Amino acid sequence: MTERLYLADPELLAFEADVVAARAHEGRPAVVLDRTAFYPEGGGQPADHGLLGGVPVVDVQEVDGEVLHVLGGTAPAGRVRGEVEAARRRDHLQQHHGQHLLSAVFEARASARTVSFHLGAETCTVDLDQPPEALPPELLRQVEAAANDLVARDLPVVARELSAAELAALPLRKAPAKGSRVVVVGPIEPGESFPRREAIVDASPCGGTHPHRTGAVGVIAVLRAQRWAGGTRVEFVCGGRVVAAFAEANRRLAAASDALRCAPAELPLVAAKAADEGAARRKDVEKLLAAVAVGEAERLAGAGDGPVVAVVTPPVPGAAAFVRGVAQALAARGRSGYLAAVEDGRAHLAFARPKGGAGAPMGERLKAAVAALGGKGGGAPDFAQGSGPATAVLPAVLAKAAEAG
Numbered sequence: 001m002t003e004r005l006y007l008a009d010p011e012l013l014a015f016e017a018d019v020v021a022a023r024a025h026e027g028r029p030a031v032v033l034d035r036t037a038f039y040p041e042g043g044g045q046p047a048d049h050g051l052l053g054g055v056p057v058v059d060v061q062e063v064d065g066e067v068l069h070v071l072g073g074t075a076p077a078g079r080v081r082g083e084v085e086a087a088r089r090r091d092h093l094q095q096h097h098g099q100h101l102l103s104a105v106f107e108a109r110a111s112a113r114t115v116s117f118h119l120g121a122e123t124c125t126v127d128l129d130q131p132p133e134a135l136p137p138e139l140l141r142q143v144e145a146a147a148n149d150l151v152a153r154d155l156p157v158v159a160r161e162l163s164a165a166e167l168a169a170l171p172l173r174k175a176p177a178k179g180s181r182v183v184v185v186g187p188i189e190p191g192e193s194f195p196r197r198e199a200i201v202d203a204s205p206c207g208g209t210h211p212h213r214t215g216a217v218g219v220i221a222v223l224r225a226q227r228w229a230g231g232t233r234v235e236f237v238c239g240g241r242v243v244a245a246f247a248e249a250n251r252r253l254a255a256a257s258d259a260l261r262c263a264p265a266e267l268p269l270v271a272a273k274a275a276d277e278g279a280a281r282r283k284d285v286e287k288l289l290a291a292v293a294v295g296e297a298e299r300l301a302g303a304g305d306g307p308v309v310a311v312v313t314p315p316v317p318g319a320a321a322f323v324r325g326v327a328q329a330l331a332a333r334g335r336s337g338y339l340a341a342v343e344d345g346r347a348h349l350a351f352a353r354p355k356g357g358a359g360a361p362m363g364e365r366l367k368a369a370v371a372a373l374g375g376k377g378g379g380a381p382d383f384a385q386g387s388g389p390a391t392a393v394l395p396a397v398l399a400k401a402a403e404a405g
Contacts, residue, residue, distance in 0.1 A: 039089070048085065092209060098124075143222065162181075186201045297325075309399055327339050331382065349377065
């Protein structure tokens with residue numbers, strides 16, 4: 001059984017240990033130590049990385065009760081020195097403890113219990129059992145402020161194994177699922193080693209790494225919330241990630257401001273105006289396409305009798321809309337159309353006939369056509385549309401569709 005040093009001292013980053021077994025994990029060499037400060041992945045927290053006897057530790061996993069140190073080189077033997085990557089440990093500690101504080105406040109302020117937690121490479125998430133309607137933006141800001149107040153108060157954090165009697169006396173957020181280690185946050189009176197029940201801010205079973213005081217989290221920022229299953233997924237960052245997120249947001253803001261040639265403070269107004277103008281222009285283009293489509297349909301209808309089979313060319317980008325408009329205009333003039341237009345290497349098809357026309361339904365004809373093009377589509381008996389990438393065989397595909405009974 002490996003002694004887990006990180007449980008007693010999350011700030012311990014260098015240690016010595018004996019290699020007690022050699023293993024393999026997913027094709028890589030791995031070793032088991034008699035003691036370790038490396039945290040194995042679990043509870044939503046990723047594994048520590050670092051060095052073991054000078055060999056990179058690329059993963060740490062608990063398998064069948066053993067802590068496997070997965071290596072990026074030849075496994076060392078005997079007595080070795082372990083060095084945990086400080087920046088990664090600090091980051092994970094900040095995110096994980098920040099989640100505890102957020103979860104405690106969400107439960108206290110909104111009766112929203114945490115269902116699961118994920119510590120990602122860039123951001124973190126907590127899944128709550130309340131729907132987004134119960135967590136409006138103003139409440140999210142209140143929760144964020146309250147969680148940051150706990151950070152600013154630099155409260156003591158006690159993380160240790162507790163007896164059954166001690167567990168029964170605590171206001172636990174959830175029942176222990178594995179072991180009896182609990183992370184307790186709250187002020188401690190002089191001469192005492194544990195917060196009094198009435199002063200406890202949070203008490204949650206956990207085997208992860210946590211700081212000695214809440215101030216180590218630095219800061220907590222709630223980024224966004226969205227519907228998740230029957231509840232809400234809240235995305236957040238803590239500590240150094242808040243600085244990184246602010247820098248990235250500022251970079252994007254500057255890029256958008258440069259693109260719209262305005263000051264950052266003017267961006268919301270300028271962007272809204274640009275969106276309105278863009279929408280108006282799109283409507284003008286749609287009207288233009290519709291008018292040109294009618295003219296194209298008249299030209300094609302006047303070229304002869306029978307079904308119209310043609311590859312048309314739209315005047316502006318928007319092949320799908322243009323070919324649809326031409327086909328529908330032909331049907332309105334009593335003609336069937338088997339049409340296509342090519343844009344960005346993809347064929348867009350539209351088949352139409354006068355309402356109630358005879359023969360195989362257009363939906364069936366089009367499905368067969370787009371299948372031959374390596375695409376998909378479908379529709380009703382009198383109108384269907386779809387697309388596919390195999391443009392080289394397009395003329396033959398249209399001709400075959402027109403000949404179908």
